[in-house]
Amino acid sequence: MVDFSENYFSIFGIPISCEIDLELLAKKYRKLLMEYHPDRQLDATKKLEAVTTTSLINKAYNTLKNLDSRACYLLQVSGLPANVEQASIDDHGFLEEQLNLRETIEKLKQNATLAKELPAIKAKIYTDIKRYYVDFSNHFNASTKDSIKKATQAAYKLKFICKLQDTLEKTL
Amino acid sequence: MGLLKISEPSNKQDSGRKRFVVGIDLGTTNSLIATVINGKPETIPISAKKDILPSVVHYNKDGKVMVGLEAYEHLISNPANTINSVKRCLGKSLDDINSTNTASRYQLSSSVNSSNNQHQIPCFKTDAGLITPVEVSAVILNKLKSCANHQYKEDIEGAVITVPAYFDDTQRKATKDAAAIAGIPLLRLINEPTAAAVAYGYNEIDNNNQTVAVYDLGGGTFDVSILKIEDGIFEVLATAGNNNFGGDDIDLLVASWIAKTANISMQNLNDQDYRLLIDTAKQAKESLNKVNSIDIKFKHWSGLLTLETFDQLIAVAIDETIKLFAKAITDAKTTITDIDNVILVGGSTRINQVKTKITNFCKQKPLDSLDPDRVVAIGAAMHADILAGNNNTDMLLLDIIPLSLGIETMGGIMEKIIERNSKIPATTSQYFTTYQDDQNAIIINVYQGDRELVKDNRSLATFTLRDIPAMAAGRAKIKVTFQLDADGVLSVTAIEESTKKQSYIEVKPSYGLTDEAVLNMINASIDYAEQDHNQRIIQQQIVESSYLINSINKLINTNKDSISKEDNKKINKLITDLQSACDSNSKDEIIRLKKDLETIGESIAKKQIKLAIEGSKLSDFEEQQ
Numbered sequence: 093m094v095d096f097s098e099n100y101f102s103i104f105g106i107p108i109s110c111e112i113d114l115e116l117l118a119k120k121y122r123k124l125l126m127e128y129h130p131d132r133q134l135d136a137t138k139k140l141e142a143v144t145t146t147s148l149i150n151k152a153y154n155t156l157k158n159l160d161s162r163a164c165y166l167l168q169v170s171g172l173p174a175n176v177e178q179a180s181i182d183d184h185g186f187l188e189e190q191l192n193l194r195e196t197i198e199k200l201k202q203n204a205t206l207a208k209e210l211p212a213i214k215a216k217i218y219t220d221i222k223r224y225y226v227d228f229s230n231h232f233n234a235s236t237k238d239s240i241k242k243a244t245q246a247a248y249k250l251k252f253i254c255k256l257q258d259t260l261e262k263t264l
Numbered sequence: 265m266g267l268l269k270i271s272e273p274s275n276k277q278d279s280g281r282k283r284f285v286v287g288i289d290l291g292t293t294n295s296l297i298a299t300v301i302n303g304k305p306e307t308i309p310i311s312a313k314k315d316i317l318p319s320v321v322h323y324n325k326d327g328k329v330m331v332g333l334e335a336y337e338h339l340i341s342n343p344a345n346t347i348n349s350v351k352r353c354l355g356k357s358l359d360d361i362n363s364t365n366t367a368s369r370y371q372l373s374s375s376v377n378s379s380n381n382q383h384q385i386p387c388f389k390t391d392a393g394l395i396t397p398v399e400v401s402a403v404i405l406n407k408l409k410s411c412a413n414h415q416y417k418e419d420i421e422g423a424v425i426t427v428p429a430y431f432d433d434t435q436r437k438a439t440k441d442a443a444a445i446a447g448i449p450l451l452r453l454i455n456e457p458t459a460a461a462v463a464y465g466y467n468e469i470d471n472n473n474q475t476v477a478v479y480d481l482g483g484g485t486f487d488v489s490i491l492k493i494e495d496g497i498f499e500v501l502a503t504a505g506n507n508n509f510g511g512d513d514i515d516l517l518v519a520s521w522i523a524k525t526a527n528i529s530m531q532n533l534n535d536q537d538y539r540l541l542i543d544t545a546k547q548a549k550e551s552l553n554k555v556n557s558i559d560i561k562f563k564h565w566s567g568l569l570t571l572e573t574f575d576q577l578i579a580v581a582i583d584e585t586i587k588l589f590a591k592a593i594t595d596a597k598t599t600i601t602d603i604d605n606v607i608l609v610g611g612s613t614r615i616n617q618v619k620t621k622i623t624n625f626c627k628q629k630p631l632d633s634l635d636p637d638r639v640v641a642i643g644a645a646m647h648a649d650i651l652a653g654n655n656n657t658d659m660l661l662l663d664i665i666p667l668s669l670g671i672e673t674m675g676g677i678m679e680k681i682i683e684r685n686s687k688i689p690a691t692t693s694q695y696f697t698t699y700q701d702d703q704n705a706i707i708i709n710v711y712q713g714d715r716e717l718v719k720d721n722r723s724l725a726t727f728t729l730r731d732i733p734a735m736a737a738g739r740a741k742i743k744v745t746f747q748l749d750a751d752g753v754l755s756v757t758a759i760e761e762s763t764k765k766q767s768y769i770e771v772k773p774s775y776g777l778t779d780e781a782v783l784n785m786i787n788a789s790i791d792y793a794e795q796d797h798n799q800r801i802i803q804q805q806i807v808e809s810s811y812l813i814n815s816i817n818k819l820i821n822t823n824k825d826s827i828s829k830e831d832n833k834k835i836n837k838l839i840t841d842l843q844s845a846c847d848s849n850s851k852d853e854i855i856r857l858k859k860d861l862e863t864i865g866e867s868i869a870k871k872q873i874k875l876a877i878e879g880s881k882l883s884d885f886e887e888q889q
Contacts, residue, residue, distance in 0.1 A: 122495045129660055130689065130750045131452065134653050143749050147691035154687070261594055 094124065096145065099169045100152035108169060110229035112156060121153045159225045160254040163247040166232060186249060190256065197260055217257050224250045283652040285422040285451065286412055287644025290401065290439065292351040292510060293483030295319045296638060297408040298645035305642045308412050316637065321403045322346040323392035331407040340543070343535040344371055345390045349512060352484045353397040355435035358386040394807070401442035409448055422451040424648040426640050428485045429455040430505040430666050432712045433724050433754050434773065440753065451651045453751040456480055457489035458661050459643030460609045461498055463634055475602050479589065479622055479630070480609035484510040488589045490596035499662040502595035502685055504588045509581065511612040517577045518545035526565035537563070553614045575617050582617055586625050595685060606630035611637050663688050665752055672709040672718045681746055684714055688748045696742045702734040708744065710754065729758045729767040742767065805854045806846045812858060813839055816865045823872055835864060
């Protein structure tokens with residue numbers, strides 16, 4: 093029997109950790125759905141119950157799959173006094189870089205001839221996400237008061253840049 | 265080993281009785297019904313030779329309703345009373361429908377008995393009265409149902425109905441309502457592309473780890489979906505499309521070309537000629553799938569349409585679909601080279617240019633071994649079979665929400681609560697509070713779409729939370745839970761956290777029918793024919809009465825001093841009586857009183873004209889007497 097009340101990691105039977113084997117996660121996710129999805133229940137009351145359970149499985153899977161939401165969730169589930177929503181970034185270099193990226197994307201939207209720059213921007217965002225996640229993991233795993241503060245900031249940066257990635261994808 | 269694990273025949277499927285379940289493709293142009301017989305999916309015949317039902321419904325004065333081919337014949341002779349492409353109107357507002365380029369010429373009006381003043385449900389004005397798109401769809405479903413009953417001498421125990429992946433909440437809800445009115449027990453709504461993938465998954469695609477693209481160019485809608493098939497799970501990764509582009513629009517492009525070349529103004533054509541032009545264009549389009557040029561005759565004009573010209577006409581539109589294809593691939597976080605198979609759905613995918621452009625874009629030949637007109641119904645039937653437990657195949661369809669769901673916040677900003685392409689079922693909660701002491705209700709406006717401002721998105725419904733316990737402003741903590749079920753239909757619940765008191769929620773769909781209205785329609789459809797017809801006549805009479813009362817009131821107001829006291833009294837009495845007759849639905853009374861009121865109204869109007877000519881007023885006469 094799966095424990096749905098503990099945390100998102102336990103739903104999939106994996107340990108709480110920064111590193112997740114995404115293929116394994118997907119496999120476990122599919123297995124859970126085969127069992128709990130409303131379409132797999134023939135009984136009407138069980139179907140109704142299954143909507144709630146499956147919603148939770150979907151939410152848990154999505155949270156763990158994406159690096160930014162996983163980072164935020166790790167902070168939350170570890171019971172650490174960190175609030176990512178309110179974390180402010182005092183890294184001015186980061187903010188400036190983000191603003192510049194945003195401006196470039198805006199220009200790309202208006203001028204099709206700049207489209208050749210796109211792959212480079214995409215690649216940069218992609219590596220940035222990886223880099224900030226490593227940064228987050230290191231601080232998170234060190235688990236000191238100061239490092240948790242840094243992990244929170246890294247999580248905030250991740251959210252920031254993942255949102256940028258999302259905007260970029262929607263633009264195209 | 266195939267992608268689906270078919271269980272040994274010794275399992276439960278042989279021990280128990282199989283449930284009679286069907287798959288229904290409720291299409292814009294054509295509809296089909298299919299079922300699985302002895303493990304094989306088959307479409308069910310509609311008539312001796314055909315298994316395809318044109319999605320056309322004709323209403324005549326005597327209350328007779330015709331469906332399919334029979335109704336199609338009236339498209340040219342009586343377009344105002346013949347509804348085609350009703351799917352384009354399903355779950356939409358009057359403005360939505362009027363702003364799209366439909367090739368239909370029926371009259372639309374907003375419903376008069378709608379309880380919702382903000383947005384009214386569009387109705388078709390027919391000789392049989394006002395009819396909503398949901399009811400028209402129900403007539404089509406009802407016909408399909410009776411064909412299945414006739415063929416297998418069994419009642420349908422469950423149905424899977426397909427909808428375009430791009431259908432929003434209102435459109436899905438409208439489809440569900442139509443099924444309920446037609447008396448069809450719905451197992452599930454599934455997306456058309458997913459159904460197509462199921463059909464191919466069973467027959468053709470022979471691998472357990474596949475990424476599949478489904479390109480579906482139907483009569484009225486276009487969508488493309490990217491699916492991943494793994495461990496028996498069909499997961500929709502992303503979907504993109506255009507709800508207002510389909511084969512009908514290609515017909516319109518060809519029709520415009522004919523009109524332009526023949527120097528005819530399309531606007532000035534009468535209804536019959538207009539329909540004839542559209543039909544001619546459609547036939548020409550279909551011929552060009554096989555030949556390089558086609559002679560076209562329209563009225564006194566004749567000319568040649570070459571494949572080259574046709575390709576030029578549609579090039580921009582087809583390129584648009586390829587752009588959306590690319591968008592779906594990006595949304596799915598995958599690349600073209602990852603696509604293992606491309607599936608074609610919809611009659612318009614027979615167009616050579618469509619096939620060529622897809623082949624060039626995907627760098628592979630798309631699958632087309634299954635009939636693109638039937639593949640969706642076949643897949644739906646197969647899925648129904650599995651859902652009913654007739655077949656132990658470990659297969660599951662996992663759907664996503666095509667457009668983000670959000671609520672209106674300060675300044676008309678859309679706050680997203682469930683993001684586009686999220687997997688469903690999905691649940692999310694938001695906290696709300698009161699801003700006045702003892703405030704007992706909160707209104708939440710829910711929208712669907714991906715623009716920043718709510719005004720650019722589609723209004724779904726207004727939820728009014730009532731029975732909020734009396735508390736100081738800001739103290740109430742109301743947790744509102746939005747839940748999308750496996751069909752992608754939204755429900756909302758709310759609870760005040762400190763008192764654990766559940767709020768009563770009133771739902772006003774923006775463009776859909778209220779649950780109450782649907783219930784009424786279901787009840788009405790039970791004793792269909794005669795009574796339904798009667799009801800329509802009454803409805804019609806009520807509408808006309810309200811117009812009449814309005815115009816009589818105007819007449820009285822503008823001629824206050826020239827109407828005799830006696831007439832005035834008479835009119836007021838007639839109006840009151842007519843209104844109460846309308847309220848009590850007494851047909852004969854309404855007709856009698858309406859006639860009386862019309863007569864007196866006419867005589868007053870005549871008197872006014874006469875007096876105006878003579879330059880004196882009735883009141884002058886009265887004073888003299």
